[in-house]
Amino acid sequence: MSSRDEVLRRVREAIGGARGAAADVPRGYRRQLPGPGAGADPGAGAEGRADVLALFSERVADHRALVRHVSADDLATAVAAALWGREAKRIIVPADLPFGWLSELDGVRALADSPATDLETLGDVDGVVTGCAVAVAQTGTVVLDAGRAQGRRALTLVPGYHLCVVHADQIVGTVPEAIGRLDPRRPLTWISGPSATRGIGASRVEGVHGPRLLEVLVVED
Numbered sequence: 394m395s396s397r398d399e400v401l402r403r404v405r406e407a408i409g410g411a412r413g414a415a416a417d418v419p420r421g422y423r424r425q426l427p428g429p430g431a432g433a434d435p436g437a438g439a440e441g442r443a444d445v446l447a448l449f450s451e452r453v454a455d456h457r458a459l460v461r462h463v464s465a466d467d468l469a470t471a472v473a474a475a476l477w478g479r480e481a482k483r484i485i486v487p488a489d490l491p492f493g494w495l496s497e498l499d500g501v502r503a504l505a506d507s508p509a510t511d512l513e514t515l516g517d518v519d520g521v522v523t524g525c526a527v528a529v530a531q532t533g534t535v536v537l538d539a540g541r542a543q544g545r546r547a548l549t550l551v552p553g554y555h556l557c558v559v560h561a562d563q564i565v566g567t568v569p570e571a572i573g574r575l576d577p578r579r580p581l582t583w584i585s586g587p588s589a590t591r592g593i594g595a596s597r598v599e600g601v602h603g604p605r606l607l608e609v610l611v612v613e614d
Contacts, residue, residue: 426531426566445530446611449564452533456586458607465614472522473497475556475608481519485510485552487544490522494558506544512551520554527571528564535559536571538579546582555604560612
């Protein structure tokens with residue numbers, strides 16, 4: 394028996410014997426936030442939802458992203474104000490972005506990504522507006538899966554500014570809760586603040602592999 398065969402034999406024994414047999418993997422990690430009133434279920438009550446929303450906003454801000462809470466009635470105005478604040482003149486949006494989100498725009502041209510916009514144009518626009526699939530309070534993360542109002546992955550990797558709309562009922566407490574809502578077969582993009590890396594001397598550099606600025610609008614429906 395070769396060393397490779399021996400290693401594989403030990404792996405098969407460790408995961409349950411015969412090849413392809415499902416192993417009972419212990420998953421004793423915490424699935425919900427601890428403490429009273431910390432549940433992420435929309436039916437957990439106003440106190441629980443408030444705790445999750447507050448934690449999400451705190452963690453998003455920790456990542457050097459901007460975050461604001463708006464009502465559903467004020468969403469279009471908030472989107473317009475955010476883009477005016479960036480002095481945006483031309484933005485890219487997923488083709489199925491709800492029209493109402495952009496209904497208050499004035500002086501900002503919105504390009505629908507249909508057909509797919511070339512990379513040069515994506516690099517020239519002033520920003521992108523999308524929704525999300527789910528968001529995680531514990532880590533301040535928004536997750537996109539190319540579903541409705543999210544578009545393809547390039548839309549949120551090339552432009553320098555990303556405005557992301559997150560509805561309150563999309564925010565869960567923990568990563569395991571988020572995983573439970575997602576389809577692992579879809580192209581998942583996990584975003585925790587602006588794109589950032591550490592260069593020589595451990596200096597932080599933003600915008601290397603994605604937008605330099607992330608702004609999140611939390612819609613309390």
